[in-house]
Each structure stands twice: as structure tokens, then as C-alpha cells.
Amino acid sequence: MSMPLASTVPAAPYIDWAGLSPLLALLGGAIIVLIVGLAGPRGIRTKLVPLLSLATFGVALGCVIALWGQNLVLIEDALQLDPLTLILMLVICGGGVVAVLLAWRDQAAEEIAHGEFFALMLLASAGMFVLVSSRDIVMTFVGLELLSLPLYILCASRVREERSLESGLKYLIIGSVGSATVLYGFALLYGATGQTGYSDIASAISSNGLATDPLFLTAVAMCTVGFAFKASLAPFHQWTPDVYEGAPTPVTAFMSVATKAAAFGVIIRLFDVALRPAIEAWRPIWIAIALITMVVGNVGALRQPSMKRMLAYSSVAQAGYVLVGFVLVTDLGVQAICSYLILYSFGNLAAFAVVIARERETGEGDNISALRGLGTSRPALAIAMTISMLSLAGIPATAGFMGKLRLVEAAAAGDYAWLVAVLVVLSVISLAYYLPVVATMWRGETQPGTDAASGVPVLAGGAPEADATGARAGWELTAVAVLLAAAVIVFGIIPQPVFNLVASAARGLGLS
Amino acid sequence: MTIHLSIILWLPAAAGLLALLLPSRFARWISLLGALLVLAYAITLLVDYDRAAGGMQYVTDITWIRSIGIHYALAVSGLNLVLLATTAVIFTASALWTLIDEPDSGKPGIYALLMGLAQTAVMGAFMAQDLALFVVFFDLMLVPFYFLIVIWGGPDRTRAVLKLFMYTLVGSLLMLVGAITTGVMAANGGEPNFLLSELAKTPLGSTAQGWIFLAFALAFLIKMPSFPFHGWMPDGYSNMPIGVLAVFTAILSKVAAYGFLQIALPLFPDAAVRYQELIMIVAVASILYGSAMAFTVDSARLVLGYSSIAQLGFIVLGIFAFNGRGADGAVLQATNHAIVAGALIFVVAMLSRRAGGSEKLSDMGGIAKGAPAFAAVFVVFSFALLAMPGTANFVGEFMILLGTFTSRMTFAFIAAIGVALAAFYSLRFYISAMHHRVGEKVNSFEMTLREALVVVPLMLVVIALALYPQFALRPAQDGTRVALSATEQAQSSAATASTTGNGR
Numbered sequence A: 001m002s003m004p005l006a007s008t009v010p011a012a013p014y015i016d017w018a019g020l021s022p023l024l025a026l027l028g029g030a031i032i033v034l035i036v037g038l039a040g041p042r043g044i045r046t047k048l049v050p051l052l053s054l055a056t057f058g059v060a061l062g063c064v065i066a067l068w069g070q071n072l073v074l075i076e077d078a079l080q081l082d083p084l085t086l087i088l089m090l091v092i093c094g095g096g097v098v099a100v101l102l103a104w105r106d107q108a109a110e111e112i113a114h115g116e117f118f119a120l121m122l123l124a125s126a127g128m129f130v131l132v133s134s135r136d137i138v139m140t141f142v143g144l145e146l147l148s149l150p151l152y153i154l155c156a157s158r159v160r161e162e163r164s165l166e167s168g169l170k171y172l173i174i175g176s177v178g179s180a181t182v183l184y185g186f187a188l189l190y191g192a193t194g195q196t197g198y199s200d201i202a203s204a205i206s207s208n209g210l211a212t213d214p215l216f217l218t219a220v221a222m223c224t225v226g227f228a229f230k231a232s233l234a235p236f237h238q239w240t241p242d243v244y245e246g247a248p249t250p251v252t253a254f255m256s257v258a259t260k261a262a263a264f265g266v267i268i269r270l271f272d273v274a275l276r277p278a279i280e281a282w283r284p285i286w287i288a289i290a291l292i293t294m295v296v297g298n299v300g301a302l303r304q305p306s307m308k309r310m311l312a313y314s315s316v317a318q319a320g321y322v323l324v325g326f327v328l329v330t331d332l333g334v335q336a337i338c339s340y341l342i343l344y345s346f347g348n349l350a351a352f353a354v355v356i357a358r359e360r361e362t363g364e365g366d367n368i369s370a371l372r373g374l375g376t377s378r379p380a381l382a383i384a385m386t387i388s389m390l391s392l393a394g395i396p397a398t399a400g401f402m403g404k405l406r407l408v409e410a411a412a413a414g415d416y417a418w419l420v421a422v423l424v425v426l427s428v429i430s431l432a433y434y435l436p437v438v439a440t441m442w443r444g445e446t447q448p449g450t451d452a453a454s455g456v457p458v459l460a461g462g463a464p465e466a467d468a469t470g471a472r473a474g475w476e477l478t479a480v481a482v483l484l485a486a487a488v489i490v491f492g493i494i495p496q497p498v499f500n501l502v503a504s505a506a507r508g509l510g511l512s
Numbered sequence B: 001m002t003i004h005l006s007i008i009l010w011l012p013a014a015a016g017l018l019a020l021l022l023p024s025r026f027a028r029w030i031s032l033l034g035a036l037l038v039l040a041y042a043i044t045l046l047v048d049y050d051r052a053a054g055g056m057q058y059v060t061d062i063t064w065i066r067s068i069g070i071h072y073a074l075a076v077s078g079l080n081l082v083l084l085a086t087t088a089v090i091f092t093a094s095a096l097w098t099l100i101d102e103p104d105s106g107k108p109g110i111y112a113l114l115m116g117l118a119q120t121a122v123m124g125a126f127m128a129q130d131l132a133l134f135v136v137f138f139d140l141m142l143v144p145f146y147f148l149i150v151i152w153g154g155p156d157r158t159r160a161v162l163k164l165f166m167y168t169l170v171g172s173l174l175m176l177v178g179a180i181t182t183g184v185m186a187a188n189g190g191e192p193n194f195l196l197s198e199l200a201k202t203p204l205g206s207t208a209q210g211w212i213f214l215a216f217a218l219a220f221l222i223k224m225p226s227f228p229f230h231g232w233m234p235d236g237y238s239n240m241p242i243g244v245l246a247v248f249t250a251i252l253s254k255v256a257a258y259g260f261l262q263i264a265l266p267l268f269p270d271a272a273v274r275y276q277e278l279i280m281i282v283a284v285a286s287i288l289y290g291s292a293m294a295f296t297v298d299s300a301r302l303v304l305g306y307s308s309i310a311q312l313g314f315i316v317l318g319i320f321a322f323n324g325r326g327a328d329g330a331v332l333q334a335t336n337h338a339i340v341a342g343a344l345i346f347v348v349a350m351l352s353r354r355a356g357g358s359e360k361l362s363d364m365g366g367i368a369k370g371a372p373a374f375a376a377v378f379v380v381f382s383f384a385l386l387a388m389p390g391t392a393n394f395v396g397e398f399m400i401l402l403g404t405f406t407s408r409m410t411f412a413f414i415a416a417i418g419v420a421l422a423a424f425y426s427l428r429f430y431i432s433a434m435h436h437r438v439g440e441k442v443n444s445f446e447m448t449l450r451e452a453l454v455v456v457p458l459m460l461v462v463i464a465l466a467l468y469p470q471f472a473l474r475p476a477q478d479g480t481r482v483a484l485s486a487t488e489q490a491q492s493s494a495a496t497a498s499t500t501g502n503g504r
Helices: A021-036 A042-066 A083-103 A107-111 A114-133 A137-155 A162-193 A198-208 A214-230 A239-246 A249-274 A276-300 A307-328 A331-361 A379-393 A399-413 A417-442 A475-493 A496-501 B004-021 B024-048 B078-100 B108-127 B131-140 B142-152 B157-187 B196-201 B206-223 B233-239 B242-267 B269-274 B276-296 B300-319 B324-354 B372-385 B392-407 B409-434 B449-467 B470-503
Strands: A072-074 A079-081 B057-065 B070-076
Touching: A021 A042, A021 A114, A042 A083, A042 A114, A079 A083, A079 A114, A083 A114, A083 A249, A083 A331, A083 A475, A107 A114, A114 A137, A114 A249, A137 A162, A137 A249, A162 A198, A162 A214, A162 A239, A198 A249, A198 A276, A214 A249, A214 A276, A239 A249, A239 A307, A249 A276, A249 A307, A249 A331, A276 A307, A276 A417, A307 A331, A307 A399, A307 A417, A331 A379, A331 A399, A331 A475, A331 A496, A379 A399, A379 A417, A379 A475, A399 A417, A399 A475, A399 A496, A399 B131, A399 B157, A417 B142, A417 B157, B004 B024, B004 B057, B004 B070, B004 B108, B024 B078, B024 B108, B070 B078, B070 B108, B070 B131, B078 B108, B078 B242, B078 B324, B078 B449, B078 B470, B108 B131, B108 B142, B108 B242, B131 B142, B131 B157, B131 B196, B131 B242, B142 B157, B142 B242, B157 B196, B157 B206, B157 B233, B196 B242, B206 B242, B206 B269, B233 B242, B233 B300, B242 B269, B242 B300, B242 B324, B242 B470, B269 B276, B269 B470, B276 B300, B276 B409, B300 B324, B300 B392, B300 B409, B324 B372, B324 B392, B324 B449, B324 B470, B372 B392, B372 B409, B372 B449, B392 B409, B392 B449, B449 B470
Parallel strands: none
Antiparallel strands: A072 A079, B057 B070
């Protein structure tokens, strides 16, 4: 941070362009997609644009894989390309690939034009890269905004749909409050420590004995609250169900995997690196947030007729589980978080794929009644949904179980077995909302609406073109759902590859 | 390192998968064929087991999840061999039953697959020699039953199955946390290793043992079920299809009992000794409560459900007597109860076919009139259930009470009341179904050939065990010695500690 004042021409910062390649790929892809989206022929817009977006995510993934195992500092001290960044980018770009496939024939892309829709998705991913790799509070804020602004628009991209607009507006307002809180927290943090770099902040805290300083503690509190908003942790989660429900479902799916991974990336880096000397100040608060989040998420998901609301609350609960890995502040804890985020995303995305398929096939939107009798009418989708629900519930032989197993192991090793015991007891509540979904599909009632006893009101809504019931949604949805469900089972039985992948996750953090 | 145990383990699931893939008219036959093959394999293992050498045999050990140190480790010992054979018998009977009473909704392939998976999971839990693997199979066991109940269950199935799942998973997930903590703590900062043989070498500290033991005990007591953790049982039993219920009541409860002997006592001996009386109180309460309820309920299924609570109470009591007689009796009784309770579930279905589809005792009566041979078979099972002298159940209960008497006399006295109560409910069940005034809806007919095919072999097993209970007792003895050695040590060290404490 110190510049030699004597020199008149400050030396340009060294930039490791190779290390930045995932970011450059995403930004470049966004621009190309935006331009191609202006093309006249409809075929180009509806086919080439998603294809280019897929290719962009593919190239970014390729860059991530090419850089695998590196631990570099990019652009002076602003960004850090370490295993954590790479692992989270794998989740984010993987989520992006799936989200593009899910959004391919979606009404939302039709309504705000394909180029814009997919370019925004790529821009948000670029923001996520900046966020998870930043090691400087200014860069963190830039990343946060670069991630958030495209998502606000994407949420509102069903411009003819009131719920979608409401979702976007709500997300904009709440998100801005969150950003403002984070920014204020950062300002105070700079005021207290006089530094913007994460490692400089850490050394300033320990050398100046700031851990009990009121200004510093206020800054920590503001950062905690702000990121809790962003990561939809209770009690700052209230926006999540509404935004998830109103947003176009592919966007919801993308947010539930990629945004979450990015948010946890920055939380890990900020607290485990920059604020680690003050761990005694923030750990109890985060434990409380974890507990509240698990309770609120699991209880809120009960008896939700809307699948997207249910999955929103479920994602809140899952975020609570991940926090258990975070409060440990150990190497194993970070590994467990990364395993969990990877393993959880398969089942979660498979569930969204099935929900989208049923949204397009029936006129019932994302209501659970759209799944009735699916076991007989669409066994492939039903099996995928069943596996994904079992995985989210953490039943053995699924990826979700292995994610939980890793969390339990990390917590036991970190002397927080009691916290993970609370986790599993609360996760039993989750059976009460995951399993009825399974039962609805397999109970043997085929005709929608024949089950008068259930009393679930059939909601109006869904896309106008979906009113022609009986039509099959695109093959890509079934393929995505089935492949992801297969991955759930494969990694539920052979989880070692994932564990190998995340083995070095905490290498750049300097944890014990 | 042999592959035999992996073959027997995955055979049922493979047969189920085959049944799903081939045309559905073969499904039930393939399922039966798979079950018979497993039975043959299990009997071969039982015969081939080298009693003189003892210990774990046919050991299979492959590292499964390297990062966490979880092994795919299987073995058979005296303790689980008989239970494996019993499992194979009951699953075969259940597969035979589907030939009579085809599960409706026309998906025999899925039914066969789920039953195959269930059998694989149960046998996995019996054979697992790795703590985490045991927990995985123990939890996995439940999943096929969810679908079996949701698709083929009774009218209130959705609620019943949710209750069943939530109850049992509270226990088994806490058990998971306990198991992982055990491995991590035993490793003491190094690489964890979940092999039971390794874990038994490094017992945990007293505090950790305490809560981990309680987590395991809770999981097992819920699964059995024991009073007061039986809340899922009435709904669950009422809504399971017959073939599924037979397996559930006969086998799944035994996995829990086996878990005490195989896992809880060897790994957490100090805690087991400390909480001995607590568990014994639960066992005795189960005996009294189960017997009393079995004596009062009207549903024939629930008579059996509550009687299972009482019988499992006896088994737990025998295990926690911490001596050879009690534990041997418990293993014998686990075998006996599995066969008898499984058979009686089929009897309930046969009664209901003759009582106009009702399973209420008040709708039955006088069925013996048109079905003397059926009555004869039924009376054998009834006598076995009440532990009539001459049956193996008598031997089992006697050994349990004897063992309890030597270690905790008071509990033995109270438990003995349960023996008398068993006669009450068992005979009430038989008499009110078969004798008394002929019920209004009753249309009695003799046991059909297919029904006989299911229950007569089971009756023969009951008689064979009555004539030669050593068949189950002998192998069990080697196993229980190993299981009890740790607690005996803990008991004696606790005794020394208390005498030195008093002397000070």
C-alpha cells in the first residue's frame, strides 16, 4: 500500500494476466453475448446466444482447471487466486452452465431479450470472481456490486409479470440496504485500522490491540449484518422467499448455488483472514446466526405450497448448516464448506430443473400440485426429484449426506460437536417438507386436481404458453435433472474425488 | 480378503434391479429367487463358519472414503451369523407372500427393487465392521421403507411414514454425530479410522462416552421401538403393507438390539455400565407397557406391535444384564422373536382375509371352525409368543431372566410379570380370533396351499429351534463373550474404584 512518493511516475502495478483469465473470459464473453444478441435473425438470438454463454462458462471453467493448484496474488494485493477461489469458481461456473441450460427456452430471456439476459448472468459471475478472490475491502465492495446489480435486473426480467418485477424491486431495495451496511462497515473498518488490505487489517488489529475497540467492533457488526443480508442468513433472510418465488426460476436456481458460494467465499476470507485476530468478538455472533438460520429456515419451509418458496427456505437452512463449518475457523471447516457447497448444488439444481419443467408443462406454476402423480406420468423427472429431495434431506447414499458427514467430521475435530448435534436434530424437521414432495409424486394419483382432500389451492400463474398442458418441456431439462441426480448418487457413494478436490481449500488462508 | 460377503450383501439389490428391468410378470419370481439364493448363501456361511477359530471371518476391508478414514469393512462372527440367516428367512417369506397377496398399483418391479435394497441395507448393518459404515446402513435401511409405505401403504400412510422417519432419524442422526466424534476423538488429532476393531482399542474419555452412548442408545431404542420412544409405532404398523410389516417388525428391531451388542457395549463400556440401570428401567417399562397395551388394543396388528415392544424390552434387559447368560438369551430371543413375530404378521393377514378384510379382533371370532389346520399353525406361534415351556422362546426368556437375576434382581422380578402378561395377550389374541362366537363378517376357509407355503416353513423353524436352541445359542456365545468383555472390565474397574473410594 505504500507508494514511493519520490518517484514522479508511479510504477504500474504488476498484473498476472494468466491468473485473471477466468475473469477476462467472463467479461469478454458477456460483451460478445451482448453484441450477438443484437443480431436480427431470431435463430441467432434464441440458439447462438445461449450457446455462446455456455461456451463462455466453459472457457472460464477451462481457465479455472488450467490454474488449478496455483496460489497467486493478482494485481498487487487486490485479488488472490488460491485454491479457495478456484474451488468456488468451479461451483459458480458449474452453476452457470446449468443455469444457462435451464434458461435456454425460458420466457424471461424472451422478454428482456436474450443477449441482455445471458450477458447479465455472465457479468454477475464475473462479480462473483472478484468477490471470492478479493483480499482488499475496496475490491470486495466492487465485486459485491458487480454481482448484485445484474441479479437485481435478472430477478425482474419477466417484465410482464408483476411478481417478477416485485421480486426485482424487493431485491434491489434490500440488497442496497445490505450493500450500504457493508460499505459503512468497511468505512469504519478503514477508520479503525487505517488499512484496506485483508492481511494489513489483520496485523493492524493485533498490533494495535483493536479487538475490543468500540469503533472496530461497530465495523465488525456492520460487516456481519451486511453479509448476513447478502447470504440470506436469518434474521436478515426475509427477502429470500419473496425474491426466490418471484424471480424467473432459472435465475433463482443460479442464485441459490452461485450467489451462495460467492457469499460464503467472501465471508470466509474476510472473517477468517482479515478479522481473525478478533475471533472472540465475532464467533459467538456467528454461532447465534447459524442457530437462528437453521431454525428459521427449517420451520419456514414447512407447509409451503410453492416449491420455490420451500426451496428458498431450504436454502436458508442449508446456509445455516454451512455456517457451522465457518464458525470452526479450521482447515477442515473450510474444506467441509467447499465439499458441502459442491455436493449440495447437485441436488439443489436438479430440483430446480424439475420445477422448471413442470412450470412449463402445467399451468400450476411452481405449486407442489404440479408434481402430483409424476411418478407415473414422468418417471425420469420423478426419480430425479426424489433423489434430489433425499439429498437435500441428507439421506445416506446421496451427495447431501456426504456433505453433512464432512461437516460433522470437521465440527467434531473442532470441538463443536454440540453445534453439529443441534444441526442434525434441526435437519430432521426438514424431512417434514422434503418427504411430502416425494410422497406427492409417488402416491399414485395421476390426474391433477383429483386429490380434493389435500386442499392445496391450485394457483393461477405460470407462463402463458404453458396453458397448453400435456406439452413436454425441453429435453435439456430432463437431461440436466437426470444427470445431476446421477451425480448425487455417484458422489453419495464415491465422495472421495470431491474430497480430494477440496483438500487444499484453505491453503491460501493460513489456518491451522 | 474374500468377496463372499460382498456377494451376499449386494445380491438382493441386484435381484431387485433385475426384477425392475425385466418384464413385470417375472418381478415377483425374481425377487423370490434372489431371496432364496441369499438364504442358501447365508446357510452355507453358517455351516462353513469355523467355530473353533471363532472371531471375525470372511473379512472384507477396503478403504471407502480416504479423507475421513471410513472403510468398507464386512465380516461375519458368531453374533451376526444367526441374525443374517434369520433375515434371509424372513425376506424369503415376505417374497413368497407377494405371490399370494400381490401388492396392488401394478409396479411389482419397483416393489421388488425396494425390498431388495432393504435387505441389502439390513444385511449391511449386520455385517459392517466400520462404525461409520454401520451408521450409513442403519440410516439407509429406512429409505426403501419410505417408498414401500408411501406407494403401497394404508390410508393414513403419508402421515404415518413421516412420523416414522422423523422419529427414527432424530436418533440415527445423533448417532451419526456420535459415531464421527468417536472416530475423530479416538484418532486424537491424527487420521481418523472408523474400524470397530481399532476404535475398541482406544476407549474415549468418560464424558464423551456418556453422551455418545446415549445417542446410540436413543437411536436403537427408537428403532426397536421401546417405551417411551414408540410414538411412531401405532400409525406406522397400521399403515404398512403386510409383506413390509413382517420384515420391519421381525428384522429392523433386531438390528437395533444387535447394535447394542456389536457397537454400544464394546466401544462405550464405561458409559454402558454407568447407564445400565437407566436402560434397564426403559426395558422393564417397555415390557410392562407393551404387555398391558397388547392386552387392550383391538387391532390385531397393534397387538403384535405392542407385544414387540415388550419382547424387545426383554432382549434389551438380557443385554444389559452384562453377563453371558443374559446376552446369549437375548441373541436367542432376537432370533425367536424375528421368526414368530414375522409369521404372526402373515397370520394377521390370513385372519383378515377370513374376517371380511378387517384386522380388528372384535370383527373376528370362530375362524378356527372352518380352518382347523390354520388354527393348529396359529396355536404353535401363539405358544411360542407366550414363551411356553418347550419352545425356544422359553429358553430365551429364561436365560434372560436368569442373567438379570444374577446382576440386578429387582429388575428380574418386575420383568417376570411380563412373562405372565405375555400369556394373557397371546392367548387373548388367539382365542378372540379363532374361537368365541363367529363374527358377522367372518367367512372362514382352510389355509390355502400358498398361505401354507409361507407360514408352515416358519412354523417348522420355530419347532426346530424349540428342539435344538443350541443352533442359535452356540455361535452366539462366542460373539457375546467378545461383546461383553469390555463392559465386564469396566464393571470390575468401577467396582474397584468404588471400594477404594469407600475405604478412603
